[in-house]
Amino acid sequence: MLSDTPKVLHEIAHAPLVAHALQSARALAPERLVVVTGHGAAQVEAAVSQIDPEVRTVRQTEQLGTGHAVSVARTALEGVTGDLVVLYGDTPFISAETLEAMAAARARADIVVLGFEPEDAGRYGRLVTQGDQLMRIVEYKDASPEERNIGLVNSGVMMADCATMLALIDGVSDDNAAGEYYLTDIVAVGAAKGLSATVVTCDPEETLGVNSRADLAQAEAAFQARARANALSDGVTLLAPDTTYFAHDTILGRDAVIEQNVVFGPGVTVETGATIRAFSHLEGCHVARDAIVGPFARLRPGAELAEGVRVGNFVEIKNAALSEGAKVNHLSYVGDADVGAGANLGAGTVTCNYDGVFKHRTTIGADAFIGSDTMLVAPVTIGDGAMTASGSTITSDVPAGALAVARAQQVVKPGLATRLMARLRALKASQNEAD
Numbered sequence: 001m002l003s004d005t006p007k008v009l010h011e012i013a014h015a016p017l018v019a020h021a022l023q024s025a026r027a028l029a030p031e032r033l034v035v036v037t038g039h040g041a042a043q044v045e046a047a048v049s050q051i052d053p054e055v056r057t058v059r060q061t062e063q064l065g066t067g068h069a070v071s072v073a074r075t076a077l078e079g080v081t082g083d084l085v086v087l088y089g090d091t092p093f094i095s096a097e098t099l100e101a102m103a104a105a106r107a108r109a110d111i112v113v114l115g116f117e118p119e120d121a122g123r124y125g126r127l128v129t130q131g132d133q134l135m136r137i138v139e140y141k142d143a144s145p146e147e148r149n150i151g152l153v154n155s156g157v158m159m160a161d162c163a164t165m166l167a168l169i170d171g172v173s174d175d176n177a178a179g180e181y182y183l184t185d186i187v188a189v190g191a192a193k194g195l196s197a198t199v200v201t202c203d204p205e206e207t208l209g210v211n212s213r214a215d216l217a218q219a220e221a222a223f224q225a226r227a228r229a230n231a232l233s234d235g236v237t238l239l240a241p242d243t244t245y246f247a248h249d250t251i252l253g254r255d256a257v258i259e260q261n262v263v264f265g266p267g268v269t270v271e272t273g274a275t276i277r278a279f280s281h282l283e284g285c286h287v288a289r290d291a292i293v294g295p296f297a298r299l300r301p302g303a304e305l306a307e308g309v310r311v312g313n314f315v316e317i318k319n320a321a322l323s324e325g326a327k328v329n330h331l332s333y334v335g336d337a338d339v340g341a342g343a344n345l346g347a348g349t350v351t352c353n354y355d356g357v358f359k360h361r362t363t364i365g366a367d368a369f370i371g372s373d374t375m376l377v378a379p380v381t382i383g384d385g386a387m388t389a390s391g392s393t394i395t396s397d398v399p400a401g402a403l404a405v406a407r408a409q410q411v412v413k414p415g416l417a418t419r420l421m422a423r424l425r426a427l428k429a430s431q432n433e434a435d
Contacts, residue, residue, distance in 0.1 A: 001213065006040030008089035009047055010216055013223050014266045015248040017210055018044065019051050020092030023248075027096030028085065028103060034076045035089070036060050036069045044089075065180030066156065067172045070165070077162060084162035086183060090210045092219060094157060098202040102159045109198035110164060111190055113137065114157035116204045124153035125184055127199055134197040137184035141177040152199065154184060155207040164195070223248075231258075247283075259295070267301065285317070306341075320351075323366070335359075340366035340384065348373040365400060 001007050008018040018035065025033055033055045037044045045057045056076045060069050070086055077084070083106060087094060098114065105112045113134055115127045123140040126147050137154050138147050160168070168186035176182065187197045210216050227246035231238060235254035238244050243261045250264040253272035262276050265283025270276060274287045277294030284301025287293060291309040302319030305311065309322045312329035320334045323341040328334055332345055336353040338361070339345070349370050351362040360378035364370065368382045371390035382388065383400030392406040 001211075001216075006044050007210065008044060009040070010210065012092055012210075012216070012219050013227070013246060013248040016047055016051070017092050018048060018089040020248070021087050021089050021094075022048075022051060022055065024092070024094040024096070024099065025085065025087055027099050030085070031082065032056065032077065032080055034058060034073045036073055038063050038069070065174070065178070066183035067169050067181035067185065070183055071169050071181070074166060077166070080162050082162060083159055084165050085159045086157060086165075088156055088209070091156070091207060092210070093206045093208055093222065095202070095206055098200070098206055101202075102157075102200045105198055105200050106159060108132075108196075109134075110160060110195040111168075111187055111197040112159040113184075113187065113197060113199050114155040114207070115152050115199045115201050116155055116207050117151050117201065118153065118204045121148075121151055121153050125156075126150040127152045127154055129199060132198055134187055134199050135191065136188040137182075139176065139178075139182060139184065152201075155202070156183070157207075158183060158186075160186070160190075164190075168193075168195075253289075262294075268299075300335075334362075336378065337362040337364065339364045340368060342367045343370070344368075345370045346372035346374065346390065350375050352377045 001010060003010070009016045012020060022033060035048050035055055035057045037057055038060045041059050048055050048057055058073050058076045060072045083103070085099065102112045102114060113127065125137050125139045126143055127137055128135045128147065128150065129152065140148065165186060168189045171189040172181050172185045174181050190197060205222060208219055208222060210219050224245060227250070228238060228241040228244060231252055232241065236252045237257045239258065240260040244258050245263045247264050247266045247268065249266060251269040252258070253270060253274070255273045256270050257275040259276065259278040261279045263281045265281070267284040268282045270287045271289045273289045274291045276282065277292065280294035280297045282299040285299040285303035287305045288307045290307055291305045293299065293311045294313065296313045297311050298316045300316065300318035303317040304321040306322060306324045308325045310327040310329060311317060314331045315328050316333045318335040320337040320339065322328070322339045325342045326339045328345040328349065330347040332347065332349040334345065334349070334351050336359050337351045343364050343366060352375055353359050353362065362376045362378045363381040365382055365384035365386060367385045369387045370382070371388045371392060373391045374388045375393040377393065377395045380394055381397045383398055383402065385401045386398045387403045388394055388398065389403065389405040389407065392404060394404055394406055398404040
């Protein structure tokens with residue numbers, strides 16, 4: 001990856017590769033999840049702990065192959081019964097249906113291997129079969145010319161009884177071209193002990209591994225294509241699907257309308273009938289039914305929009321709750337605030353929430369009217385039905401039903417503009433003559 005960041009912490013749809021792999025694993029409701037770390041172990045362990053504190057991690061201090069990686073997980077698997085599934089942190093798209101098919105196949109075989117048939121088998125390990133039985137797995141570098149012609153290849157994903165898999169690994173040798181302990185060798189070791197193996201196949205897209213920036217971009221594109229297709233099939237309107245970008249956890253309700261060039265960051269829910277207009281960016285927020293956001297709006301973490309809220313162009317909302325029917329239609333910043341039902345915030349309204357050290361909250365009551373270019377210096381409360389005059393800087397609470405005016409008195413000096421401009425033009429002319 002040519003990066004200081006461990007490969008499995010590079011992100012697809014705003015989530016690390018390892019988070020996607022863990023999500024795949026959860027499809028089987030496992031008793032225990034274990035992540036084996038190697039390069040950048042401390043960073044990976046910290047990230048995994050944030051993703052799910054219940055996941056156990058173990059370190060593979062020497063990278064001696066996939067069989068060795070599973071072997072070092074023994075202590076973390078102590079007391080586990082049932083099947084052990086081996087997934088890969090850089091292979092993010094294994095589906096629930098595929099894992100369920102592998103679990104079903106365990107009824108007819110001791111070992112189940114996930115295979116696929118790519119257009120170009122390249123340097124993948126080959127699956128040597130007889131009928132529905134898997135005889136052995138041959139790594140490309142160790143394969144004969146005949147074996148390299150096999151189109152069915154190994155994904156690396158395997159399933160077997162936990163105790164059986166660990167026992168078979170003990171019989172694996174590092175006598176191969178790489179000098180490593182291959183997990184794939186357990187098929188041959190098992191066959192020698194009379195154990196059976198079979199293959200379950202999947203779409204090659206599921207086995208897409210990420211080993212470069214180009215692979216990462218390809219994986220992102222594959223995720224986005226699938227997310228768009230799923231949204232359309234769920235009854236969401238995407239006016240220009242290829243310009244909508246989803247996060248791994250984006251939730252869109254039926255009959256939501258998403259216009260062109262909308263980007264969803266993590267933690268967004270948009271309910272039924274809401275509209276997200278063009279060129280808007282949302283993250284960590286909730287948009288309720290029939291709300292309209294944008295165009296050119298930004299919703300940041302903690303933004304909570306109730307039913308029928310209107311957030312217009314060049315408006316930013318952060319850590320603020322807007323109640324039913326509230327409107328912030330243009331050129332405003334609303335941060336650390338509570339806005340009452342039916343309140344109307346005029347163009348250029350700003351909640352001044354940060355004093356350089358602490359954040360402070362603004363409360364705006366139901367049906368309040370905030371005049372254009374009002375600065376609300378928090379902490380401050382505007383009562384129900386209250387108003388602020390345009391251009392005001394409000395530093396004190398405004399009672400319900402009151403009008404607050406906080407601006408200098410206008411002074412008009414007749415003819416002064418004409419005289420001033422004449423003087424300035426004369427000054428400019430004299431400077432030009434001097435030049």
